[in-house]
Each structure stands twice: as C-alpha cells, then as structure tokens.
Amino acid sequence: MVQTVATDEGEGAGKTPLRIPGVNVEAWLKNAGGALALYLDVLAIFCRHAEEKSAEILEAAEKGDLRRYTILVHGIKGAARAINADAFAARAQEMEQAGDNGELSTVKEKTGGLLADLGALIGEIRAGINARAEEKNAGDVDLRIGELKKALRATDITTVNVLLARYATMSLDAESRNAVTEVDRHVLYGEYEEAIKTLERFWPRDP
Secondary structure, three states: OOEOEEOOOOOOOOOOOEEOOOEOHHHHHHHOOOOHHHHHHHHHHHHHHHHHHHHHHHHHHHHOOHHHHHHHHHHHHHHHHHOOOHHHHHHHHHHHHHHHOOOHHHHHHHHHHHHHHHHHHHHHHHHHHHHHHHHHHHHHHHHHHHHHHHHHHOOOHHHHHHHHHHHOOOOOOHHHHHHHHHHHHHHHOOOHHHHHHHHHHHOOOOO
16 A cells, blocks of 8 residues: 655644555645645545445445446545545446446455445545644644743733633543643642643643
C-alpha cells in the first residue's frame, strides 16, 4: 500500500503528519495547494458515502443485477480516485469491468473481497483523521497551557476561567484531563500557586 504524509498548511516542521496507508495524501494536497483541512472533510465524506454504497453493491451482486452493480462500483471507483486511493480504485476498476462483461460468477466470487478492502480503507482513513485531530488538540492544549500559566501568574482569574472552560470542549488524553481537573480544583479554592505547580509538573516548558 502507498503511505504518504502531509502537515497542515502553514504548520512548521515537527508536527505529527497525516498518515493514511493506501491513500496518496501528498499527491492530492499538491494538486489542492496544501489544503489539508479541506482534504479531511473530503475524506470524511468519502467514508460516509462508501459505507452507504457498500450494502447496495453487495445486494446488487447477490441479486445478479449486473447493470446496477456496474454503476455502483463505477461510482465508488470514481470516489476513490478523487481522494487518491489509487490501489483500491484499480481494484474497483477490475470489478466494474467484470460487471460490464457480464461475468456474474466473478462478481459473486470477488465482491466480498472488494468490500473487505473498502472497509479496510475506510478504517485506515478514519484512523488517520482521528490521529490528526488528536495531534491538533494536543497542540491547542500546549498553546493554551502557556496562556493559562501566564494568567495564573498574573491572577487574571477571568482569563483562567475562560481557558478552563475551553478545555471542557476538547478531546484530551486521560493524563491531560486529570491534570486539567486538578488545576480546576485548585483554582476553585483560590490555590493559584498550587495550580501553577500542577501545570509545571505536567507541562514544564512554556510553548
């Protein structure tokens, strides 16, 4: 499988890249001017569309409706090409051709494998999207932790409360969530120095 990487537009080196086995991320981004946020949306749409069509493809194969089967597989092939999932698109092309040629036995025999590959591709895409989201959230936490430290040192409690409220909407790992909860508790009791110590223990370096 092809595995390529990319970073968000405008980000510097050192960020965790987007990695999706079976998808040529680099080629898509090169053609789209590096618009990773747009690509993530396109990938999510592909996953939803592919899941919806999988059941229809299987049904068409089982019923021997080669005309509908060919149309559906042609569509999923085009969608795969649109996201640069080239290997899967080539596999879909083979099955589309089988449908066009009236090869019902081939369709019945190999459609299960095609859909298994599609399911695996969807899984890889979603894993890549989720990993990227976690990395972005981690970056946001680092940035806001720096702001939180400054606000606590200045006893700017309004800013502290705003920042702590933001964390509640973010996807944090268990350790970060526990640290934020501990800081929140110290702030609630006016223990600002203890809150700062907690931040220093978990995030010793300001961004």
